[in-house]
Amino acid sequence: MKENIFELIEDKKYGLVRKEIIKLNTVDIAEFIEELQKDQAVILFRLLPKDMSVEVFSNLENDTQEAIIRAITDKEIANIVNDLYFDDMIDFIEEMPASIVKKILKHSKEDERKLINQFLNYPADSAGSLMTIEYVGLKKEMTLKQAMELIKRVGIDKETIYTCYVMDSNRKLEGIVSLRKLVISDENKTVEEIMVTNPIKVYTHDDQEEIAKVFKKYDFIALPVVDKEDRLTGIITIDDVVDVIEQENTEDFHKMAAMEPTEENYLDTSVFTLAKRRIMWLMILMVSAMFTGSIINNFQDVLEKVVILASFMPMLMGTGGNAGSQSSTLVIRGMALEQIELSDVFKVIGKELRVSMLVGSGLALLNFIRMYYLQSVDIKIATTVCLTLIVVVVIAKLVGGTLPILARSLKLDPAIMASPFITTIVDAVSLFVYFSMASYFLGIG
Amino acid sequence: MKENIFELIEDKKYGLVRKEIIKLNTVDIAEFIEELQKDQAVILFRLLPKDMSVEVFSNLENDTQEAIIRAITDKEIANIVNDLYFDDMIDFIEEMPASIVKKILKHSKEDERKLINQFLNYPADSAGSLMTIEYVGLKKEMTLKQAMELIKRVGIDKETIYTCYVMDSNRKLEGIVSLRKLVISDENKTVEEIMVTNPIKVYTHDDQEEIAKVFKKYDFIALPVVDKEDRLTGIITIDDVVDVIEQENTEDFHKMAAMEPTEENYLDTSVFTLAKRRIMWLMILMVSAMFTGSIINNFQDVLEKVVILASFMPMLMGTGGNAGSQSSTLVIRGMALEQIELSDVFKVIGKELRVSMLVGSGLALLNFIRMYYLQSVDIKIATTVCLTLIVVVVIAKLVGGTLPILARSLKLDPAIMASPFITTIVDAVSLFVYFSMASYFLGIG
Numbered sequence: 039m040k041e042n043i044f045e046l047i048e049d050k051k052y053g054l055v056r057k058e059i060i061k062l063n064t065v066d067i068a069e070f071i072e073e074l075q076k077d078q079a080v081i082l083f084r085l086l087p088k089d090m091s092v093e094v095f096s097n098l099e100n101d102t103q104e105a106i107i108r109a110i111t112d113k114e115i116a117n118i119v120n121d122l123y124f125d126d127m128i129d130f131i132e133e134m135p136a137s138i139v140k141k142i143l144k145h146s147k148e149d150e151r152k153l154i155n156q157f158l159n160y161p162a163d164s165a166g167s168l169m170t171i172e173y174v175g176l177k178k179e180m181t182l183k184q185a186m187e188l189i190k191r192v193g194i195d196k197e198t199i200y201t202c203y204v205m206d207s208n209r210k211l212e213g214i215v216s217l218r219k220l221v222i223s224d225e226n227k228t229v230e231e232i233m234v235t236n237p238i239k240v241y242t243h244d245d246q247e248e249i250a251k252v253f254k255k256y257d258f259i260a261l262p263v264v265d266k267e268d269r270l271t272g273i274i275t276i277d278d279v280v281d282v283i284e285q286e287n288t289e290d291f292h293k294m295a296a297m298e299p300t301e302e303n304y305l306d307t308s309v310f311t312l313a314k315r316r317i318m319w320l321m322i323l324m325v326s327a328m329f330t331g332s333i334i335n336n337f338q339d340v341l342e343k344v345v346i347l348a349s350f351m352p353m354l355m356g357t358g359g360n361a362g363s364q365s366s367t368l369v370i371r372g373m374a375l376e377q378i379e380l381s382d383v384f385k386v387i388g389k390e391l392r393v394s395m396l397v398g399s400g401l402a403l404l405n406f407i408r409m410y411y412l413q414s415v416d417i418k419i420a421t422t423v424c425l426t427l428i429v430v431v432v433i434a435k436l437v438g439g440t441l442p443i444l445a446r447s448l449k450l451d452p453a454i455m456a457s458p459f460i461t462t463i464v465d466a467v468s469l470f471v472y473f474s475m476a477s478y479f480l481g482i483g
Numbered sequence: 484m485k486e487n488i489f490e491l492i493e494d495k496k497y498g499l500v501r502k503e504i505i506k507l508n509t510v511d512i513a514e515f516i517e518e519l520q521k522d523q524a525v526i527l528f529r530l531l532p533k534d535m536s537v538e539v540f541s542n543l544e545n546d547t548q549e550a551i552i553r554a555i556t557d558k559e560i561a562n563i564v565n566d567l568y569f570d571d572m573i574d575f576i577e578e579m580p581a582s583i584v585k586k587i588l589k590h591s592k593e594d595e596r597k598l599i600n601q602f603l604n605y606p607a608d609s610a611g612s613l614m615t616i617e618y619v620g621l622k623k624e625m626t627l628k629q630a631m632e633l634i635k636r637v638g639i640d641k642e643t644i645y646t647c648y649v650m651d652s653n654r655k656l657e658g659i660v661s662l663r664k665l666v667i668s669d670e671n672k673t674v675e676e677i678m679v680t681n682p683i684k685v686y687t688h689d690d691q692e693e694i695a696k697v698f699k700k701y702d703f704i705a706l707p708v709v710d711k712e713d714r715l716t717g718i719i720t721i722d723d724v725v726d727v728i729e730q731e732n733t734e735d736f737h738k739m740a741a742m743e744p745t746e747e748n749y750l751d752t753s754v755f756t757l758a759k760r761r762i763m764w765l766m767i768l769m770v771s772a773m774f775t776g777s778i779i780n781n782f783q784d785v786l787e788k789v790v791i792l793a794s795f796m797p798m799l800m801g802t803g804g805n806a807g808s809q810s811s812t813l814v815i816r817g818m819a820l821e822q823i824e825l826s827d828v829f830k831v832i833g834k835e836l837r838v839s840m841l842v843g844s845g846l847a848l849l850n851f852i853r854m855y856y857l858q859s860v861d862i863k864i865a866t867t868v869c870l871t872l873i874v875v876v877v878i879a880k881l882v883g884g885t886l887p888i889l890a891r892s893l894k895l896d897p898a899i900m901a902s903p904f905i906t907t908i909v910d911a912v913s914l915f916v917y918f919s920m921a922s923y924f925l926g927i928g
Contacts (some may be wrong), residue, residue, distance in 0.1 A: 063683060065701050186666075192665045200645050200662070200704075218643070219660065222638045238508060254729070256510050257722035259645075259704055276721050277702035280728065284699070287732045290815055294736075295812035295902065296805055305830060312834065313841040318811050319656040323805050323848055328853070330797035342790050345783055351796065352775035352910050359804075360741055364761050367740035371733055372749040385750055389757065396758040401769055407774070417487070417744050457740065457902045460783045460807045465797050 040070065047078055056085045058178050064090055068097035076102070080109040080398065090387035092118055096126040099134040107138050116145040123197050125170035125278065128329045130159045165249055166242040168282065169263045169272030174202040180213060182220055183228055189217070198275055201260045209269040211262055213237060239264050242271050246282045251376070253279045290374060294367070294456035296323065323462050330466040337473035340482050346415075348478055350423045351469065357401065358468040359461035360428040365390050365438030366460045370452045373442060382445045390439035398431030422479045426472045433471070485515065492523055501530045509535055514544035517901040521547070525554040537563055552583050561590040568642050570615035570723065573602045583684040609695055611687040613727065614708045614717030614751060623657060623675035627665055630674055634662070637668060643720055646705045649678050654714040656707055684709050687716050691727045696821070698724045700804030735819060739812070739901035741768065768907050775911040776847040783917035785927050791860075792921055795868045796914065802846065803875040803913040804906035810835050811905050815897045827886045835884040836877065843876030867924045871917045878916070879909045 046055045059067055061084070063110070067086070070092070071079045083106050086094055095103065095118055105114060119142055122130065131154065132137055143151055153171070160166025178186050193199045204213040213233030220257050224464065236388070239262045240249050252261060253276060263272045267373050289299035298318035300307070342348055369386060372378035378386065403426040409420040438460045442452035476482065491500045500761070512531070516524045516539065528551050540548065540563055552560060564587055567575065569638055576584055578600065588596055598616070605611025619641050621630050638644045648666070648693065648736055649658040649745045658678030668677050685694050697706060698721060708717045734744035741764035745752070779786065786792055800887070814831060817823035823831065847869040854865040883905045887897035 054774075061681070063701060107738055112783070190667055193663055199666065204638055215525060217666075218638055221578055221644065222635055236506070254725055257507060259721065262526060267496050276704065276725070280699055280702075280725065281720075283725065283728055284820065287818070291736075291739075291812055291816045294807075295808045297809050297812070303822045304813050305823060305827060305834075309837040309841065312838045313845075316838070317842045320802060320809075320842060320846060321849060324798060324802045324850070325853075327798040327801040331794035334794040335791070338790055338794075341793055342787075345787050345790075346780070348786055349776040349783075349797075352779070352800065352914065353769055353772040355718065355797065356775070356907055357769045357770040358909060359906065360765055361761070363740045363902065364742050364765075367736055367742070368749050371736045375729065375733070377748045378750065381567060382750060386876075389750075392754040393757045393761070396754065397762050397765060400762050401765060404766060405769070408770075409615040426495070437835075450790070458809065461906075465801060469797065476635070 043070070044331060045289050046073070047082065047313070048052035051083055052081070055082065059085070060087065062092065064093040065097050067194070072099060072102060073392070075107045075152055076192045076357065084110065084114070088117060088121075089313045093120040096130070099184060100130075104134060104138060107141065109133075111263075112141075112145070115141060119145045120130040121195075123156070123170050123172055124153075124272075125168065125197075125221060128154065128167070132158065145320055160242065160415035163246045164242065164273060165240045165244045165263045166271070167244070168246055168249065168278050169242075169274045170197050171272050172197040173260075173262075173270075174199050176202050176204045176215065176229050178204050178206075178228065178233065180229045181225065182223055182227050182229065182232070183225040185215070186225065189220075197273070198260050201258075203262055203273070205270055211237070211239060211264050211270045214262065225305070233392060237262060240274070247286050249274060250282045250286060251278050253285075253293075288455045293453035294370065295455075296320070296454075296458035306416060317357040319458065323458055325461045327402055328464065330462070330469060332464060333469045335426045335468075337477070340473050340477050340480075344419070344429075344480060345474065346419065347472070351472070353405075354423070354426055354430055354468045354472055355465045357427065358434040359457070361394065361397065361431045362464045363457035365394075365435045366442055366456050367438075369439050369442045370456060373446060373452050374483055378443070380447050383440060386443065387436060390435040394432040394435035395428070397435075398428040402427045418479055419476075420473075422475050426468070426475050429471050430464070430468045433467050434460070435468070437463055488515070492519070492527065497526070497694065500527065501889075503533065503616075504530070509538040510542050512539045516711065517544060517547060520552045522756035525551055529555065529559075533562060535568075537566040541567060541575070545575075546662050548575060549579060549583060552579075552586065557586075557590070559585060564590045566640075568615050568617055569717075570613065570642075573599065574760055593628070597708060601872050607685065608691045609687065610685045610689045610691070610708045611716070613691055613694065613723050614687075614719045615642050615716050617642040617704075618707075618718045620646050620715070621647050621649045621660065621674050623651075623673065623678065625674045626670065626671050627668055627674065628670040630660070630665060633868075634665075642718070643705050645697045646703075646718075646878060648715055648718070649674055650715055656684060656709050656713055656715045659707065684706060685719070686711070694719060695724050695727045699728075712841065738896060738898035739815065741765070741899075741901075741903035757920070764903065768903055771907045772910065775907070775914060778911060778914045778918070781885075782914075782922070785922055785925075786917050788927050789864070789921065789925060791864065792917070795913055796829050796917070798850075798876055799868070799871055799913045799917055800910045802872065803879040803909040804902070806839065806842065806876045806885035807905040807909045808837075808902035810880045811887055811901050814884050814887045815901060818888070818891060818897050823888070825888060825892050825899070828885065831884045831888065832881065835880040839877040839880035840873070843873035846871045846876065863924050864921075867917075867920050871913070874916050875909070875913045876918075878912050879905070881911070882908055882912070 043055055043058050071082055074082060082089065131142060172195060174189055174192060189199050200217045200331045202215045203211060204215060206212055213235045214237040215229060215233045219232050236254060240252060240264050242263055259276045259481060261274050262270055265271050285301050290368055292299040298315040369378055405427055406420055406424045409415040409423060441455040444453045464478060487504050488500060494520065517525060526546055528536060528611060551817040570573045576587060576700060618642060619634055620638060636642050647660045648656060649660060651657055652829055658680045659682040660674055660678045663798040664677050683701060687708055687710050699861055704721045706719050707715055708719060710716050730746050737744040814823060851865055851869045854860040855862060890897045890900045
């Protein structure tokens with residue numbers, strides 16, 4: 039089908055193109071337009087019926103949006119600007135160069151321009167930056183029949199009509215009504231009789247991560263946003279929150295790999311920016327690793343006498359690092375999902391202690407069999423390595439399990455206490471334990 | 484407020500408890516009940532009005548649900564079983580012991596029992612296991628007025644009424660109608676006139692990860708599920724998909740830390756299960772790390788002559804591992820979000836090559852200054868270490884960037900090519916490069 043449309047465009051059979059393309063979902067149309075050359079993209083965009091074109095527009099990438107705005111008439115721009123949902127409009131304006139923004143603002147009314155400015159000033163990642171203003175507002179005195187008539191009239195321009203918001207004359211939020219309740223109730227009742235009072239709400243400056251948690255907990259499809267005086271300033275819908283959830287997860291993935299987090303698409307990010315985001319943590323960790331090197335220096339006499347000890351270092355450091363990363367990942371994720379609280383620290387220690395003894399002993403046993411029976415390593419050395427392994431796994435898992443909780447209690451992000459950091463600490467601990475044990479068991483130093 | 488209710492329960496003032504508790508959201512009531520002793524939990528649960536009690540029940544933990552079912556009368560059980568949404572019922576039955584399941588099935592009708600069995604047989608993580616059957620079904624010949632009357636009548640028992648499904652006499656899905664469109668359109672039109680034909684749908688056996696992608700792409704709040712003959716078997720709502728998204732992210736976090744993934748809450752998992760999920764990968768990685776040890780053995784003569792070389796090993800291995808983990812994390816996440824495709828492999832290589840040369844040179848420079856000027860290390864050794872560092876960072880980032888893509892092209896999960904695996908490979912490469920360079924520059928071996 040797609041191939042077919044491509045051909046029709048090549049042949050300039052635009053009537054047929056239009057007929058084919060409007061059968062598609064607007065998200066798919068946007069995806070299709072992205073695959074075209076910019077001039078063809080503009081042509082195809084202008085073929086769309088007005089109601090579809092706005093939806094398609096809000097799903098396009100910024101550079102395509104820009105190309106279209108540059109190419110179309112002022113009247114067409116006005117159509118788009120008037121019909122875009124307010125949150126999509128703000129997202130769009132934020133990404134456009136000044137010349138385009140000017141062109142757009144020309145088509146908006148005085149009060150709308152004021153509102154746009156207000157919205158552009160909400161902190162990134164706040165409720166204010168996520169919300170939209172296209173909601174249905176009701177009065178509590180209305181009968182359900184009147185409410186329904188209002189919804190019929192204004193519903194087409196609203197981001198959602200499935201939750202309606204009841205306000206007093208000062209826009210103070212008094213309650214919410216789901217369209218479901220409205221539909222199934224007797225139409226002679228008043229809004230007040232069926233509304234939920236004290237609805238769960240968020241504040242304009244609340245962080246998006248907290249908002250995502252509210253949605254996840256209560257299974258809402260929309261949530262009211264109020265200012266400090268409890269006046270309704272906007273609503274947030276679930277589809278935007280799904281994006282927030284993925285964004286927050288991406289941030290955690292990045293932080294846990296010792297990078298400055300970003301929302302940006304990897305392929306669209308410049309080499310310099312990528313390097314900048316990575317080098318800081320690598321430097322910090324590199325300098326810390328030099329400390330580990332100085333431990334080896336302190337035990338140089340041990341190593342000189344039994345040089346074979348060096349060959350077990352990677353295995354001990356690697357296993358310790360991996361064991362610690364497992365624990366820290368479980369705890370970081372558990373805290374992100376609010377399954378592990380600060381007060382659970384002793385439960386975590388107890389669990390990690392027992393798990394690490396089990397796991398450490400298993401690994402040590404396997405290792406001993408391999409070293410002593412298969413590789414004929416000296417029994418003293420094999421014993422040193424295997425006992426070290428148990429101690430290292432236990433320490434690694436305790437460090438990995440508790441540092442994220444410690445970070446949280448210090449109001450730091452637990453995600454920084456992930457694999458790279460834990461590994462660096464555990465490397466130092468491993469080598470110290472290893473050489474201390476070796477000195478003792480082999481009678482050196 | 485919570486404290487207040489606790490006191491009222493202690494004082495057995497159940498009338499007042501009821502009055503206070505029904506002001507809360509059902510999710511919060513469930514959370515509150517979880518904090519009580521089991522016998523008090525049952526008492527409080529029985530105080531709830533019938534319509535609330537079912538919603539509260541579906542938000543309770545399995546052990547509390549079980550305690551309640553064991554304590555209440557057959558009539559009360561029947562009420563719950565009849566009013567639970569089908570997907571909640573299936574989730575509940577799956578977790579209950581046989582005696583409870585028997586008790587529950589006693590209260591369901593023959594055809595419902597058949598349906599329950601069918602649903603229990605859908606593979607975990609499939610659309611079938613996520614969907615529910617409480618949707619509004621319409622006929623295309625209906626006028627919108629008739630459709631609205633139907634919705635009014637049956638709406639209260641449906642999981643969602645905001646999207647309605649149009650089927651022919653064989654239950655074949657013909658289209659969907661949003662309640663919004665239904666409300667704002669002329670009531671004399673027919674359903675056929677306003678329905679979206681060829682709606683986007685999923686199949687009963689589709690994987691939940693794919694379903695989450697469809698929701699994210701199209702911003703739906705519900706999605707129809709059909710069987711191979713295109714007959715509607717159920718619907719999936721966005722709230723369940725939000726849980727799926729978090730679950731899939733948790734799985735990725737676990738896999739990327741070299742653990743068997745799980746949905747289970749950390750604190751609720753037994754020590755033995757935790758150990759079992761972790762030891763396999765630790766063993767595989769430990770055995771691989773032994774190979775790294777044998778590289779050191781091969782260069783034993785170099786190490787014996789210049790024992791100080793050992794002290795830079797942790798820094799080189801650590802930095803290489805961290806550099807590789809950064810790249811693999813970016814690529815794994817990029818693929819999970821469908822921002823990086825198989826065909827982008829050369830773009831990734833080009834990017835990582837340039838980033839790694841920048842980052843590697845920066846780190847090497849810092850290192851050289853520290854070693855040569857601050858620590859007065861021999862210039863030949865300092866040069867060896869710093870050149871090795873650049874090579875190691877470049878190789879680490881290329882390996883980290885490409886292995887996840889290779890895994891995907893082999894139909895493996897890219898998430899296994901994360902930090903632990905990359906680190907193990909990079910450790911071996913680092914040491915090989917290091918000792919080879921040392922032999923050459925220091926003229927040993």
